[in-house]
Amino acid sequence: MTGGRTRTGRPTRTGNAESAGAAAAVRVSAPATIGNIACGFDVFGMAVEQPCDAVVARAAPEPGVNIERITGDVGPIPGDPARNSAGAAARAVLEMAGADSAGLALELHKGIPLAGGMGGSASSAVVGAVAADQVIRAGLSRRQLLRCAVAGELAGSGSPAADNVAPALYGGIVLVLPGKTLQVVELPVPDELWVVVVRPHLETRTEDARRVLGEHVPLKAAVTQWANTAAFTAGLYACDWDLISRSIRDVVAEPLRAGRIPGFARAREAAMTRGALGFSISGSGPSVFALCRGRETAEDVAAGIRWAFGETAALDCEAYVSPVNRDGVRVEDVKAEED
């Protein structure tokens, strides 16, 4: 590895697009994320170690952003940088930096399954924004990068929600406060916290998943939900596993969405009987997640969930088992012209 690995949640370089020695090529990766974390619909998100999206970006002579290649789980992702979350986020960075004449060529690798509820669009937006910032040495702040990545997420997925973007950028477990200020609270991550994400081979659409919720929530369910977001937060600060476990419940979205995931109830049962702290839908699904204390339990829970989806619904799955990703976006193999 020539350039080493640096965290860019807090950018490590500053400068501007016109300075000499701009990076020739940079590889940036950002992790999959779990939106909602059960109780915190649209406000909680957490990053996992695997899978990741990545981009290789280099300066190009022609102004603007050009997506040269998309590999991996490509599906129907548009190559048009205005409608692709990585491209749109990169464009937002050029615009914010006032780098009208800068040119950027991107090769995007989609490691995160499409339409899985694992924040793939948000991760692409994050790598697009950070890669652009690195290549043109714009030196944008974390908050500015977040704003650009959210613009990318909006272009790519149609949603301006930051509950996937923020953890993909910052890592860890975050609380995103609603409103235009994009305020993000980074919550403590207990050392032994492990995450299982399982994606059954099943396609659902985020827009459908939103529509099924309607525009109102029963007051009683809402009270339970806001008690649980407070309890989950307290559980993380106090490292109180019982409280964490008790609060990973979604009485608002899950009851309306779980029916779209065959085998969901059995998968939950499999997870909980194997010692998961909690189990729910990842984002708008169809992926599911479980939080566990320790690797061994997590491996066992993952096997149980896979088994349940196969047995009950004849669904193949990918399962990812990892600790919480604490770093967020990563910049690797930076090759500057001075090298």
Added chain:
Amino acid sequence: MTGGRTRTGRPTRTGNAESAGAAAAVRVSAPATIGNIACGFDVFGMAVEQPCDAVVARAAPEPGVNIERITGDVGPIPGDPARNSAGAAARAVLEMAGADSAGLALELHKGIPLAGGMGGSASSAVVGAVAADQVIRAGLSRRQLLRCAVAGELAGSGSPAADNVAPALYGGIVLVLPGKTLQVVELPVPDELWVVVVRPHLETRTEDARRVLGEHVPLKAAVTQWANTAAFTAGLYACDWDLISRSIRDVVAEPLRAGRIPGFARAREAAMTRGALGFSISGSGPSVFALCRGRETAEDVAAGIRWAFGETAALDCEAYVSPVNRDGVRVEDVKAEED
């Protein structure tokens, strides 16, 4: 003071009703409380230093609970111990302790204004439960005392909610998790946190205040609310004043209830321009509260709120300024037969 002051949130004496040397007379007081704390409708509550309800209880020859006198802000409080929250809570203790033959005489002093939204009924329930436990030396656990006080609150106010009862008993700032288990999470209290409670002379009914809410909440408001309960919790743990301030907002109940309190908008404006962290309705009103950093700001905010109610709505008020009460229920001047 003969018996000193002890905390009984965690009971300091054990024994049972039949043991020799049961206390002849005990004085127990419990503080007013602010339910909801803006964002946490039905789940957050906090105790203040003033005002308080108190009871003087002594063993009596005839079995059962007898309320001999009610002083202070008496209003329409029933003397029938089955419908009076202190009496009903005391009865629940006798029953839980299996003390069928025990007799208890209560003198109840209502220091907390009636129907003010300051948790007066809950405080009476707490003093009733703890006084009974002390006099008969039942040695009930905190959780058992909470359960008995909630039974008293239900008898007195018609509501089984514990968001006033729990802070009156434990002190501090608490999160009450919905459900039959009555789980209470005690949250950290920043040292400089001061509280202003102002009660305009205006009568409203808790049941009306509930009815106005309806049974559904707009999803968007609910999302804001559960972001804010998480943010308030994080703010308390991290002692982050900005976050605390940003999260003391109620977009669910306050918009529907504030119209019942003349001068509310001006009172808020007066509080916020004088540096309050946040301002909202205390419980179901008509009292309002403000959280402040430090005594000086709190005194200034209290004066501003009083002025606004007087100026705008020609309403007299009582204002109470205190730090958060950290002790909850207090047992004073215990005179045991051995003395």
